[in-house]
Amino acid sequence: MQLLHTIEDVHKVFDTQGSSPLLVTCNDFRDWVCKYDRFPKYLFNELIASEFAKIWGIKTPETCLINVKREHIPNEKFPQLQIGWFEKQCFGSLYLETSKELDHTMVSMFQEKSFRNKISDKTDFLKIALFDIWTANEDRNHNNFNLLLSVSPDNMSFFYAIDHVNIFNMSFLDYGITDLTEDESIIKTDIAKILFGKDRKLTDIVNNLVEMLYICTKECENKLDDILDLVPDSWNIDKVLIKKRIIDNLFSDDWKNQCESNFREFIQSFVAN
Template sequence: MKLLQTIEEVHKIFDTGGSSPLLVTCNDFNDWICKYDKFPNYLFNELLASEFAKIWGIKVPETALIKVKQEHIPTDMLTRLQKNWFYKECFGSKYLEDSKEIDLSILPLFKEKKFRDKVHDKSDFLKIALFDIWLSNEDRNHNNFNLLLNLSPEKNYFFYAIDHVNIFNTSLLDYGLFNISEDDSIIKTDLAKILFSKNKKTKQIVTNLLENFYLCIEECKNKLAEIFEKVPTSWGLNLEDIKLKLENSIFTDDWKRSCDNNFREFVQSFIINQ
């Protein structure tokens, strides 16, 4: 994973109600969304989930580690930011200019067939939902989609998954792992109904996703050591302990079967039966 550094003052703080990331410009002359959480576990969650998502074929913004220079933190932001949070590398996601965060205000657009036809890889929506079930992500739901709709150069739209701080039931497996509820899933949303409830291909999409589900998990497990090499030592994490927790949770056969069942039940209840 490449390491970048800021070249000018922080542009803004996004008031997300959560980690409140920064918008910064780095020495590659691109803008980045920068997570600086004072808890390294959250940075790890972001890094791990983004790497797993790439293995699954889920679209995520390009990622990097970012060093925010102390002199680039404006004085007026120091009431909200502590300089010691930036002694270690931050987690960055490339800022996608041609994108819009999905919220309830753009749902009417999806009701128009002409607009829906421009959305490619619609099955990615359900793939992301299954991914969230596997990682127990409690923070992608009807109130907070954490999805971008990105416009490609060919004028097609694609779903991009963002913000994975709250995987593992908003912890780092310190208290075990629990299935997310139906209210914590984007399957129980009006957008899911619009995209799939009258779609004749939905059942086949679900079958295909679950067939690949087990293969994706196995590849994630095989790539774990490679992913861990990307984790900065400055985050001070016990990677051996984390590896053991992962092996005893998301990679177990029982957990995979449970995720498979939950995904089928959610789709049946909130999409097919609608």
């Protein structure tokens, strides 16, 4: 994973309920959304979830590590930022200028067939939902999609998954792992119903995604050591401990079977009916 550094002052602080990331420009002359050491374990969650998502074929913004230089944190403009938060590498995801964050105001657009026809790989929506069930991501739901709709040069749209700080039931697997509730899944949304409620291939889509669950989680397990090697020592993560927790929880057969069961149940309850 590339390590970049800022070349000018922080542009803005995104006003979010959680990590309040920054918009910065780095030495590759591109803009990045930067999350910092306000919640150290959240940086780990972002990194490992993005690497797992790549294995699943889920679209996420390009990622990197970022050194935010002290002189680029203007205290008079952003007094809420503490210098100590930036003594370690930050986690960066590429800022996608042509994207729009999904919210309830866009439901009416999805109801238009011409708009839906421009969505490429719409099954990515359900793939992300299944990924969330597996990683126990409690923060992507009907109130907070944490999805970007990115438009390509040929005007096709793609779903991008963002913000994974709340995987592992927001607990860093301190207490094991528990099922998502129906209200913690984007399957229980109007958009899921609009996209798939009348799809005659829904059964095949679900079966293919379930098959992918078992294939991709095995590949994630095989690559876990390589992914953990990407975690900077400055984050002070006990890699031996978290590796054991991930193997015992995410990669257990019982958990994967339970994820399949929950996924099918949510689809049946909120999409098929």
